[in-house]
Amino acid sequence: MGLITSAGVGSGIDVERIIGAILDAERAPKETSLLRNEQRVEATLSALGQLKSALTALDTALDDLNELADFRIRNAGSSDNSFLTASASSEASSGSFSIIIGTLAQGSRTETTAGVFAATTDTVGSGTLTLTAGTNTFDVVISATDSLEDIRDAINSASDNFGVNVNIINGASGPILSYTSSITGDGNSLAVSTSDSSLDAISTNLTSQKTANSASAQIDGITVTSESNTFTDAILDITFTAIQVTEAGSPITLDVSVDKDAVKTKIEAFVTALQEFQNISKKLGQSSAEATGSLAGDVTLRLLNREINGILQNSVSGLSSSFNTLNTLGITFDDAGVLQIDDDELDSVLENNFDDIANIFASTSGISLSLQTTIDTYVGTGSVIKIRETSLGNQKRRLETDRLNFEYRIEQLETQLRRKFGAMDTIVANFNNTGSFLAQQFANLPGFGGDK
Secondary structure (H helix, E strand, O other): OOOOOOOOOOOOOOHHHHHHHHHHHHHHHHHHHHHHHHHHHHHHHHHHHHHHHHHHHHHHHHOOOOHHHHHHOOEEEEEEOOOOEEEEEEOOOEEEEEEEEEOOOEEEEOOOOOOOOOOOOEOOEEEEEEEEEEEEEEEEEEEOOEEEHHHHHHHOOOOOOOOEEEEEEEEEEEEEEEEEEEOOOOOOOOOEEEEEEHHHHHHHEEEEEEEEEOOEEEOOOEEEEEEEEEEEHHHHHEEEEEOOOOOOOEEEEEEEEEOHHHHHHHHHHHHHHHHHHHHHHHHHHEEEOOOOOOOOOHHHHHHHHHHHHHHHOOOOOOOOOOOOOHHHHOOOEEOOOEEEOHHHHHHHHHHOOOOHHHHHHHHHHHHHHHHHHHHHHHOOOOOHHHHHHHHHHHHHHHHHHHHHHHHHHHHHHHHHHHHHHHHHHHHHHHHHHHHHHHHHHHHHOOOOOOOO
């Protein structure tokens, strides 16, 4: 911070204006240079950020097109989802199946005998209850003071409870302890055993009300079963879930086919991401009377565009089919150099040459892998853009240091100027005072001031 003075008070000279003019003259060239360089660095960093963002979005879109499995999407459609829903893996074969749902899987339910208990506060004894359904089991310790309500709560809250829920039903003959198990499948009915005969009323003496059973279905007349309502690989690589039993004479049709619409959606997402990259690249690199982009003439941008355009325009090597370029899929450059899709042509290829699409994108030398390799050299670890961002970041910090040093030098200069002009102001003031004194003395001499 400069000296706080009232320069020029003694001499009457406008010293403040002189100091300001000197400081402005000293500051202007350096200030202009610093500002220009700061704006250049910030603009370039922003431009590289936009370019990196567009490349990352393109890379993400390519993730859905870089493996042959990405083109083996299967659509499993049920004729009535209220009876059956289905899904298929990429390995599933196409086909149509007639499915009858015979039975749904269910869990089991068992109860204490009616009339054994008079109130929910009744106790039964002490010991350990073991509850088992199939391969699932857990224990609950019962104390002599535990009422039916306490027993219910202890079972329901057991940390290793595998799906047993206990309720108390207040029947006409007194409360009944009802056990329900969610474990389904033939042979998986709930069993309750005990280590102490005093607990027989709530274990070994239970009455089964519903046994666990598996779901059953017929696929083109072939019977299949499942412990749950979900049938996995009953048709290889296909999973379907039974919702309700089908009506007699009304089977459900399950169609499995290649999901061409899903593949087209992925291709459209790729083209959209590429168009966005092209638009951003064009804006950043433009150089015209109307506007100049932040990366106009930039070698990184030129090389990147050259590499990407080469991949998009060249044939994919190693393919024997005549479908070996984006152009053969109906994906071409318009007059402005922007990639566009001819929907009719792409739909025709999807319908008649589906496997060729996968090879163009996802083969070893396919477009997706080639583009992703190129993108990684520009935005990956140790990439071109990251190196440039690091360099620009260092430049930015140096400029910040230069600005601080410059401001310090200006402050020092202002201090020196005020000191020098302050000394001058004092000298001139002294001269003025001396001149005024002499003028007064001369005025008092005989013959001065107009006296005769």
